[in-house]
Amino acid sequence: MSKFPTLSRADLARTVQRRVGHARQTMSTLVDDVLQEIADELVSGGEVKISSFANFKVRQKAARVGRNPKTGEEVIIAPRRSISFSPSAKMRKRVAEILIRSEDQ
C-alpha cells in the first residue's frame, strides 16, 4: 500500500539495543512497556506529551450520520473516542523538509 519502507517494533528495539546495550529481550520488553504506558494513559483519558516528538490526546467524537460509499445507504456512526496526534513543531519541520531535500537533488 505504501511506498515508504516500514519499521516494526523489533526494528526499533534492535536499534535502541545497539545504542544502549543490555539484552535484546530486555530492550524489546522496554519498547513494549513504553507503548503500553502511552496506551494506558490515553485509555484513562489523559494526554501524553513527548517533547520534540508529538502530543497524543483523546477526543470524544459525537455520533453522526455517514453513508456507505458502496450502497449509498445511510448509517449512524456511533459516538466514539479517538486519538488526536499532533507532531511537535520540530517534527513537522523535519518532515516538511523531505520534499525540499529531494527537489534539490
Added chain:
Amino acid sequence: MTRSELIARVIKKHPEMSAQDVTKAVNELFGVMADALASGNRIELRGFGVFSLRLRNASNGRNPINGDRVEIPAKYVCHFKTGTHLHQSLNAQPK
C-alpha cells in the same frame, strides 16, 4: 503525562536496569522514531498504531494579516492511525 513522567514509570518496571540506562533507552526510542519519520520511513506498531507520512499538495493561502496571496508548497506531514487493539481499548464499554 510528559516524557519525564513516562520515563519515571518505565524505570519502575525495569529494576534490572539503571535509571540512567532506562532514560537513555526511552530517549533513544523516540529519537529513532523521529529520525525514521524524518527520513521517509513508516513505523508500524501492531496493536498500537501506524506512524506514516502523507503528502499535502501545494495550495494557495492568504496572509491573514494583509490578505496577500501566498503559495504554500507541497510537503509531507506526519500521520498517526490508531491500531485496532488500542481503538478497542479506548472504546470498551465501561463495566
